[in-house]
Amino acid sequence: MSKFISEYKKKTKTSAKIFAKSAKLHVNGVSHNIRFYEPYPFVVKSSLGKNLIDVDNNKYTDYWMGHWSLILGHGPKVVKDSLKKQIEKSWMYGTVNEQTVKLSEMISKAVPVAEKIRYVTSGTEATMYAVRLARSVTGKKIIAKIDGGWHGYTSDLLKSVNWPFSESESSGVVNEEKIISIPYNDLEGSLKILKKHAKNLAGVIIEPVLGGGGCIPAKPDYLKGIQEFVHKNNALFILDEIVTGFRFRYGCLYPTMKLDPDIVTLGKIVGGGMAIGVMCGKKEIMEFADTTGKKKSERSYVGGGTFSANPASMVTGYATLNSLKSKKSIYSKINSLGDLARKEITRAFDGKVAVTGKGSLFMTHFLQNGISEIINSTQVSKCDTQMLQKYHFKMIAHDGIFFLPGKLGAISDAHSKADIKKIVLASENF
Numbered sequence: 001m002s003k004f005i006s007e008y009k010k011k012t013k014t015s016a017k018i019f020a021k022s023a024k025l026h027v028n029g030v031s032h033n034i035r036f037y038e039p040y041p042f043v044v045k046s047s048l049g050k051n052l053i054d055v056d057n058n059k060y061t062d063y064w065m066g067h068w069s070l071i072l073g074h075g076p077k078v079v080k081d082s083l084k085k086q087i088e089k090s091w092m093y094g095t096v097n098e099q100t101v102k103l104s105e106m107i108s109k110a111v112p113v114a115e116k117i118r119y120v121t122s123g124t125e126a127t128m129y130a131v132r133l134a135r136s137v138t139g140k141k142i143i144a145k146i147d148g149g150w151h152g153y154t155s156d157l158l159k160s161v162n163w164p165f166s167e168s169e170s171s172g173v174v175n176e177e178k179i180i181s182i183p184y185n186d187l188e189g190s191l192k193i194l195k196k197h198a199k200n201l202a203g204v205i206i207e208p209v210l211g212g213g214g215c216i217p218a219k220p221d222y223l224k225g226i227q228e229f230v231h232k233n234n235a236l237f238i239l240d241e242i243v244t245g246f247r248f249r250y251g252c253l254y255p256t257m258k259l260d261p262d263i264v265t266l267g268k269i270v271g272g273g274m275a276i277g278v279m280c281g282k283k284e285i286m287e288f289a290d291t292t293g294k295k296k297s298e299r300s301y302v303g304g305g306t307f308s309a310n311p312a313s314m315v316t317g318y319a320t321l322n323s324l325k326s327k328k329s330i331y332s333k334i335n336s337l338g339d340l341a342r343k344e345i346t347r348a349f350d351g352k353v354a355v356t357g358k359g360s361l362f363m364t365h366f367l368q369n370g371i372s373e374i375i376n377s378t379q380v381s382k383c384d385t386q387m388l389q390k391y392h393f394k395m396i397a398h399d400g401i402f403f404l405p406g407k408l409g410a411i412s413d414a415h416s417k418a419d420i421k422k423i424v425l426a427s428e429n430f
Contacts, residue, residue: 001390004390004393005393007397008039008397009039011397012042012058013056014043014054015040015041015042015043015054015056018043018055019043023040034407035404037389037393037404037405042054042055042058043055047075048075050073050074050415050416052074052402058400060396060401060402061400061401061402061419061422063401063403063409064403064404065410066273068247068361069268069271070412071246071247071320071324071412072330072414073412076323076413078322078323079273079320082318082319083319086315091311092312093311097314099311100119100309100314102314103318106322107266107270108280110250111251111264113254113264113281114281115280115283116286116287117286118302118304119276119278119304119309120276120304120305120308121305121307122152122267122277123151123152123268124152124277125154125277126267126279127151127156127265128152128154129302129303130205130238130263130265130279131156131157132156132300132301132302133279133281133286133288133289133302134203134235134238134262136299137285138201138203138234140199140202141202142178142180143157143178143179143180143202143203143204143205144179144182144205145159145179145180145181145182145204145206146160146182146206146207146213146377147182147183147184148160148162148376148378148380149161149205149206149213149240150211150213151205151240155175156178156179157205158170158173159179160181161213163380163381164381165181180193182194184213184377185216185218185219186222187221187226190225190226194230198233199233201235203236203262204226204236204238205238205239206226206238206239207240207242207244208244209243209253209358209361210377211243211244211361213377214356214365214379215356215357215361215363216356219375220258223259227259227261231260236262236285237260238261238265239252239259239261239265240264241264242265242267242268242277243361245264245267245268245269246270246321247361247410249331250324250331252264252266261281262282263282263285263286265277265278266280270320271316271317272317272319272320272321274312274313274317275310275313279302334412334415337419337420338357338362338411340417340420341362341423342357342362344421344423345423345424348427349364352366352367354367354373354374356374357408360410360411361408361409362411363407364388364391365380365388366384368382368384369383371383385406388406389406392406392407393405395423395426399429
């Protein structure tokens with residue numbers, strides 16, 4: 001590892017200087033916890049297509065892809081042109097605009113449950129409002145989530161994110177007793193816990209592919225079983241498709257699993273690289289957020305924010321979704337590249353790793369402690385996470401390939417089969 005750190009430092013001297021300034025001004029030098037890694041993150045000056053360019057003019061093939069939001073790649077012309085056109089008219093109105101209507105029409109046609117929509121500017125806000133709405137609709141307080149499930153930094157869901165799941169995630173968090181956690185892909189174990197809280201259960205929130213928790217797809221029967229229990233007990237079934245929405249197909253993942261969610265949260269891809277969060281759901285549920293003529297006790301106070309539905313985010317989202325709708329072959333391309341990556345990385349490590357994921361998302365786990373498969377975050381925590389960090393850092397320092405160390409990779413339309421072959425070669429060398 002010291003060899004790779006030395007190599008990295010030699011080629012990122014300008015980044016080191018700039019990051020030293022950043023460290024004096026910002027907490028840990030960054031504005032998102034996961035963006036820091038040792039010895040320091042390189043500083044990006046530009047990006048295009050599949051590449052990031054740092055301030056020392058090093059080029060990296062990127063698989064972090066803007067927190068997995070850039071499915072068309074960095075700076076695609078169609079999105080850039082739409083943004084330029086909008087900026088000429090201005091980028092912030094703070095009022096109703098037609099651009100929002102156009103994006104919502106597109107989302108509602110692609111996502112059946114999106115009978116009513118409310119925009120915010122982050123995924124954290126979308127999930128925060130989703131669980132508030134569930135409590136308003138049901139009159140109950142308990143929200144269930146998954147061990148290892150990540151729904152942003154809202155206090156309503158900041159529990160059981162990182163191993164050990166029994167420990168509090170943060171000081172300063174209150175009402176943790178109103179959040180319960182259930183084991184992923186374990187229906188019997190989950191139902192056993194849910195039954196204890198059935199009378200006061202407002203809803204369950206689940207990702208159909210556990211993103212930050214290890215890039216693990218949910219078993220369809222698991223999600224169906226949870227949904228059945230939730231609806232039988234007059235609670236809401238909330239799907240967090242912030243990562244998965246428009247990632248594997250044009251629309252959400254849940255229709256392919258024959259699910260009937262009450263609320264779906266979206267983000268990332270639907271903003272086309274600009275700030276966005278979306279809460280959408282069945283009309284009779286979303287209407288609880290309508291404050292018109294209601295007493296405080298009758299309403300679910302779901303706002304938005306100063307920058308919600310700003311025209312810049314609306315047009316970049318529309319341009320992205322329109323591109324995906326017009327050229328659905330993008331999905332067959334990137335999903336097949338994901339299949340290739342999982343297959344060939346597994347082969348390169350000859351039984352030492354398990355590569356999880358679905359479609360264009362993938363993550364490598366270095367097996368140890370008797371773990372032979374990965375179907376939940378507990379198993380992820382028992383893998384050699386330090387080796388994963390070394391693997392990713394080696395690719396940054398030596399191979400010009402960027403994964404945010406320890407995180408999953410996302411393939412975009414800008415990537416090619418040759419790029420996957422480079423990852424495989426780098427894996428073999430590692």
